[in-house]
Amino acid sequence: MPPAPPSVIQLHAADNVAVAAKTLARGEDFSVGGGAVTAAAEVRFGHKIALTAIAAGAPIHKYGQVIGYATRAISLGEHVHSHNLHLGELHLDYASASETPAPPAPITGRTFDGYLRADGRAGTRNYIAVISTVNCSASVAKYVAHAFDERRLADFPNIDGVIPFTHQSGCAMQFGGDAHQTLNRVMAGIARHPNIGGYLLIGLGCETGAMGYLVQQERLVQLDGSADQPAGAPLILSMQDQGGTAKTIEAGVARLVEMLPRVNDVRRQAIPASEIVLATECGGSDAYSGVTANPAVGAAADRIVAAGGISMLAETPEIFGAEQLLTRRAINVAVADKLIERIEWWKSYVGMFGVQLDNNPSPGNKEGGLTTIAEKSLGAVAKAGGTALVDVLQYAEAPTARGLMVMDTPGYDPASVTGMVAGGANVVVFTTGRGSCFGCKPTPSIKIATNTPMYERMVDDMDINAGEILQGVSVDAMGAKIFEEILAVASGKSTKSEALGIGEEEFVPWLVGPTL
Amino acid sequence: MPPAPPSVIQLHAADNVAVAAKTLARGEDFSVGGGAVTAAAEVRFGHKIALTAIAAGAPIHKYGQVIGYATRAISLGEHVHSHNLHLGELHLDYASASETPAPPAPITGRTFDGYLRADGRAGTRNYIAVISTVNCSASVAKYVAHAFDERRLADFPNIDGVIPFTHQSGCAMQFGGDAHQTLNRVMAGIARHPNIGGYLLIGLGCETGAMGYLVQQERLVQLDGSADQPAGAPLILSMQDQGGTAKTIEAGVARLVEMLPRVNDVRRQAIPASEIVLATECGGSDAYSGVTANPAVGAAADRIVAAGGISMLAETPEIFGAEQLLTRRAINVAVADKLIERIEWWKSYVGMFGVQLDNNPSPGNKEGGLTTIAEKSLGAVAKAGGTALVDVLQYAEAPTARGLMVMDTPGYDPASVTGMVAGGANVVVFTTGRGSCFGCKPTPSIKIATNTPMYERMVDDMDINAGEILQGVSVDAMGAKIFEEILAVASGKSTKSEALGIGEEEFVPWLVGPTL
Numbered sequence A, B: 001m002p003p004a005p006p007s008v009i010q011l012h013a014a015d016n017v018a019v020a021a022k023t024l025a026r027g028e029d030f031s032v033g034g035g036a037v038t039a040a041a042e043v044r045f046g047h048k049i050a051l052t053a054i055a056a057g058a059p060i061h062k063y064g065q066v067i068g069y070a071t072r073a074i075s076l077g078e079h080v081h082s083h084n085l086h087l088g089e090l091h092l093d094y095a096s097a098s099e100t101p102a103p104p105a106p107i108t109g110r111t112f113d114g115y116l117r118a119d120g121r122a123g124t125r126n127y128i129a130v131i132s133t134v135n136c137s138a139s140v141a142k143y144v145a146h147a148f149d150e151r152r153l154a155d156f157p158n159i160d161g162v163i164p165f166t167h168q169s170g171c172a173m174q175f176g177g178d179a180h181q182t183l184n185r186v187m188a189g190i191a192r193h194p195n196i197g198g199y200l201l202i203g204l205g206c207e208t209g210a211m212g213y214l215v216q217q218e219r220l221v222q223l224d225g226s227a228d229q230p231a232g233a234p235l236i237l238s239m240q241d242q243g244g245t246a247k248t249i250e251a252g253v254a255r256l257v258e259m260l261p262r263v264n265d266v267r268r269q270a271i272p273a274s275e276i277v278l279a280t281e282c283g284g285s286d287a288y289s290g291v292t293a294n295p296a297v298g299a300a301a302d303r304i305v306a307a308g309g310i311s312m313l314a315e316t317p318e319i320f321g322a323e324q325l326l327t328r329r330a331i332n333v334a335v336a337d338k339l340i341e342r343i344e345w346w347k348s349y350v351g352m353f354g355v356q357l358d359n360n361p362s363p364g365n366k367e368g369g370l371t372t373i374a375e376k377s378l379g380a381v382a383k384a385g386g387t388a389l390v391d392v393l394q395y396a397e398a399p400t401a402r403g404l405m406v407m408d409t410p411g412y413d414p415a416s417v418t419g420m421v422a423g424g425a426n427v428v429v430f431t432t433g434r435g436s437c438f439g440c441k442p443t444p445s446i447k448i449a450t451n452t453p454m455y456e457r458m459v460d461d462m463d464i465n466a467g468e469i470l471q472g473v474s475v476d477a478m479g480a481k482i483f484e485e486i487l488a489v490a491s492g493k494s495t496k497s498e499a500l501g502i503g504e505e506e507f508v509p510w511l512v513g514p515t516l
C-alpha cells in the first residue's frame, strides 16, 4: 500500500520552493524535508510555495535548477508566482556533448503486432489517405474520404478507415520557398507513412503547391497494400482536369474502390519493439506535467531507446530555457550545434514580430501554477528521459538514426504532432494537465493525465492516469506502464481518442512565412 | 446577333500589346485597330502579342496603363511574356483624392427577399453556427454540427443548416496581440453575421484564445431567432468544464435542439437592394480575368453602389502595382492614406521573409499569360468598378459606411473571403479563369467563369459565363446579368457551390505572426 499523499512535493533536495499537492489553506502547517512550514496565504494545487526566506534578486530553484529570480523579498511559506518571480537573465552554458550518457542497458525480446511495409518500416494502423494538396481541393478530399463509411468498408476488415488530410494552405506562397518545401515534406510524409496502406492526392490544378512538383521533389511512389506489391506512380487527381467538384469526387471514389482489396491484403505480425517511432508531446500543461506525466513519459522513452527504437522530443519554444540539458547530452558537438541553431532561429523568428519566447506559458498554464518558460521547459524536457541526444530533425523530417532525437516544431499541439507524425511516428504519447482531448490520425495517441482530479473528470478522453504518482506510485513504475501501453496500442488496442473518432481536424501543417 | 469572335482584343487604343482571343498559329495574320499583324510565333489563348516594334527598355501598355518594360527589343507580332517583359521600377503617383468620381445615378426600387435581423442588417441565408475557438475543440464542433443532418432539420424548413466553423489556430499565440485580436474579430464576425440565426461557441478551456475574452472584447450577444427576440448571453461550452469530448458533444447537441424552433421562426421579406454587402474575389486568374469577368463584376458592383449598397474589393497584394487607380478615386486623402499604409505594411511584412510582392502571379497565372503583378493588379482592380473609394477596412472589420471599400486581406482565396464574410458580406461574387470550385458558408458565392472553354468543362461549378464577352456580349450587359443574379441568390436561389455542399473547409482565418 502506498504512503499517505503528501501536502507538497519538493522535487530536489536543493530546491527553495515546493509544489502544492493539494490546495493549502492560509495558516495550514506542513513539514517538508524535516522542516516545518506554514502557508502564508492560500496556495492552490500545483502552485509553488517558498520553503525558506528568499532575498530580492535571489534565484528560485526547482528540479535542482534555476527557474528564475525573486523580484522582491519572499518570506517562508509565501506563494511564489508571477507577482514575485521572473525569468531574468538565465545564462546558459551549453557545454556541448560534455556529458553524453552511455547507452542504456538493452531491452531485448519485446515485440508488437504491426504491419511490415515494403520500405522495412512498421505500421501500427492501416489507413487509406486522401491528401488535399491545397485548401481549394479540401472539400472534394473530404467528400471522397467520407464516402467510405463503416458499411462500405465492411468487407475490408484490415482497413482502419479512409482519412481526408485537408489543410488551410497550399497556394499564395513563394514557389519552391521554405514554406512550400515544408508543406511538401508534410504531405509526402503522410503519403509514405507506415500507417498508410495507399493514398490518393487531390489538387485543384493551378495552385503554387503543384502536385507534379510534390511527387517529383519527394520521389513519391504508391505502395498500395502489402510489402510484396510492386511500387508504382502515385494516384493523382486534378479538379481542373477532371471538370470540377462532382466529377473529381466520382473519380476519386472509383480509384479508392479499386484500391481497397490491395490495401486490405495485409496482416499484423510480430515486429521487434525497435520499430517503434515514439512522438512525445505535452499540451494544456499544469504544474504537475513536469512532476508526474512528463518524467513518466521520459522513463517510457528511455525503454523505447533501450529496445533500439526512436523517441522524439519536439516543441522547440518549450525547450527554450532548458536546452542546455540537451546540448550536454548530445552525442557530439555537431548535434548540439543543430539544436542551438534552431533555438537561435526561433529567437530571431519571433523577434521579427516583437514577440518573446518567454511569453509562452498560456493563461491556462499560469492559472495552473507555472510561472516562467524555464520552469515550463524543464518540465517539458523531462519527456526526453535520460539517454543521449542523437540527432536534431527538421520539421516533418524522417529520422535516419535511432535513439532520442529532437524535432524542431512549434509548441502548438496539432502543428507539433503533425510534424512528428509526418516524420514517421507510429505511436504518440501526449501528456496533459488541464485536459486536452487530442487525437491525430493515422497515428494512435495515448493521452496521459498529470493529475487524478482531471483524469476522473475527463476519463472518457484519458488513457492513463499519471496522477497516481502523487499517491505514491513511482515514476519508474508509471514509465513501465506507459511502455506496455505503447506496445499494446501499437498492436491494435484502441486509444480513447480513436474510439471517439478524433484526428482529422488536427492535421495542422506548420506554416512559416507570409500568406500572399 | 453578336459579331464574329475577334482573333485578339486590344483593351485600350494606346496599348502596344493585345490579348489573343484564341491560339494564334505562327505566321497567322490578323488585323487590329486598322493595322495588319503577323504572329511571329505561336501565341496561346490569353497571352500577349506585340502590336508594334518595342525598343529595349520601353514601356508595355495594356488597359492604357504601363504593366512593365521590355527587357530587350521586341518585334511586331512577337509573343510578349516573362522572357521579354519585366515589372521594372514602376513609379506610382498616388495623387490622393484628385479624381474622386461623382456618385452614380441612383438605382431605386430594387429589392431582394431576405431576413431582417435585430441589428437592422439583412441575411440572405439562415444558418446556425457552431464556432470552435481553437483547434483543440474543432472535432467536437464538427460532431455537434454534423449531428443536425437533413432528417433532423426536416421540421425546421427555414434553417439552411448547422455549420461547424473550425480552424487551425487559437492558441500558442501572444495573448491580446494582433493575431489574437484578428482571430477574435473573425469569430465574432461569424457569430453576429446576418446569415447566422443562432450560434454556439465551443472551446477546450485552457487556450490563449479564451472564450471569455472573445465575448467580452467583442461584446457578443446571442440573437437566436427573429428580430423580435430579446438579446441574451452567448451560449458557450468549455470541454474541460463539461468533462471531455463525449459530454461536450451531448451538451452541444442539446443546446442546439433547444435553439432550433427560435432560429426557424423567421421569414423572408422584401428588403431594399441597399442592404446587399457584396464581396468580390478572384482566384485562379488567367489573362481573361481582367478582360471579361472582372470588369463585368465591376459593372455589377457599380450597380450595387448605385442602389445604396456596399461593395468590397480585397486581396491587397493583388492591388499592389495598381493602387494609384484607387487612391485617385478616394473620397478624401485620409482614405487614400489608409490604403497606402496597408500597401507599405505588406511590403515590409513580406520583406521580413525575403519575399517580394511581385512574386505574386502563380505558375498557373503565368501559364495563362499574365506576366507582371501590375498587369495582374490592373485586372484585379477592375472588380472595383468606377465609383469612389469610401473606406479601407481592417481584415474582418464591419463597414460603417456605404459604397465601394477596400478590405485588407491576402490574395489567397479562402483567407480573403473569410475576412469579407466575417465583415458581414451577404453575397460573394468570385471570378475564376483556371477554374476554382470555391464556396464559403454561410454566404452564397456566385462563381463567374472568365472564358467559355473552362465554363463548359466545369459547368457543374460555374454559375455565370463571362466568357460570352469574347463572343460579343458587352461588359455592361454582363454586369447587369450579374447584378440580377446577386439579387436572385440573395433571395434564396442556390449557387452551384451551395448545391454541392462546399463551404466548411474554406473557413480560413488569416494568420499573421508566429505560431509558438
Ligand SMILES: [Ca+2]
Pocket (backbone or CB within 6 Å): A117, A118, A196, A197, A198, A223, A224, A225, A226, A227
Ligand atoms: Ca503499403
Ligand SMILES: [Ca+2]
Pocket (backbone or CB within 6 Å): A281, A282, A283, A284, A315, A411, A412, A413, A416
Ligand atoms: Ca504542445
Ligand SMILES: [Ca+2]
Pocket (backbone or CB within 6 Å): A166, A504, A505, B166, B505
Ligand atoms: Ca478541416
Ligand SMILES: [Ca+2]
Pocket (backbone or CB within 6 Å): B117, B118, B196, B197, B198, B223, B224, B225, B226, B227
Ligand atoms: Ca437572429
Ligand SMILES: [Ca+2]
Pocket (backbone or CB within 6 Å): B281, B282, B283, B284, B315, B411, B412, B413, B416
Ligand atoms: Ca484571390
